[in-house]
Amino acid sequence: MRASLMWRSKATAGSTESSGVEHGIPVRRTVPWLMAALIILAPLVAMQFTDEVVWDKTDFVVLGAMLLSACGVYELAARMTGNIAYRAAVGVAIVAVFILIWVNLAVGIIGSEDNPANLMYGGVLAVGILGAFIVRFQPRGMAHALVATALAQALVGMIALIAGWGSAGANWPGVVVLLTGFFAALWLVSAWLFRKAAQTSAGAAP
Template identity: 50%
Template sequence: MNTEQPLSKNLLYLAAGTAAILLIPFTAMQFTSEVVWTLSDFIFAAVLILGTGSTYLFVTRKSGTTAYRIAVGLALGTGFFLIWSNLAVGIIGSEDNPINLWYFGVIAIGIIGAFISGFKADGMVITLSAAAMAQALISFVAIFGGYYQSPPSSVIEILGVNGFFVTLWLVSALTFRYAAQKETENHPPE
């Protein structure tokens, strides 16, 4: 007996959840001048939330393992948070610091690696490990290249924030590794 909800119903829930999330800044704008979103901010946020959520639904819809679903959620959540924070305030200095554009390379590694690996758990381990290494490399380039000085970010801030994202990428990779092991146990090679 299949207890899974149809994809269309899940997409409807995702759209409703996205609208509910976007009501938060919209409501805040009515009461404070601290929150100032433009129409393009709302559109971008909606596309990012809907895109991340629908990617999760499509990638995990045929997966039977909980570990795989958790790993996909971790990877997508990390990518979402990296994009959101980078565009909102910037990882190094302000959002206007050109080195922050390099973080989109980390996202590209994740997307390209996912497609090359066919979203298979074994391939995602390699992909997310590469994303973690790229994230770490950016922080070292920023520090040793002096990019953190204008606008200023402390070395500790750069190492801390990038270390946080590196950790998330690696936790996701390890969760995919666990999922791959479970798949092998459930379906041993012949």
């Protein structure tokens, strides 16, 4: 009788512990949200010390919406899989999307932010998003989708250089070349991580 009670007590404790692990939020998953909070607080703090940073409510709303979307997508990916490489791949892709949108809204890549040629970068994002849905977010397919996104990024940069779009800017063509390489590299790093995730999943399969 006593042994039975002891076994039940241990089983209950084990169940409670397992439930805590299952429902608890790992510290690493709170990091993106903390970083998002710091990012949105940075301009608010800077405005108190310098007149070079002048933001209005619209700026904060747009940044807040972008950060919320980015963190939400990463949280969804974290809930879907425990594959570290897959999560890292999603994280890199999210960072690339966030910076690409923000730079275009703030200053533009091809000339100024008012240059309609910058709308081509929406096509770059469309390639990645459409590709992700076509492959159903499977890691091997995502690797191919991100390679296609990198090629689309390079194509936009080449078109801008050949057509001379944004040539009136002081930093042309260096800024187009530099940022094209930067974003293409991020897409390719994400693709490599997705490929690693696919290999890990294949190795873990029975």
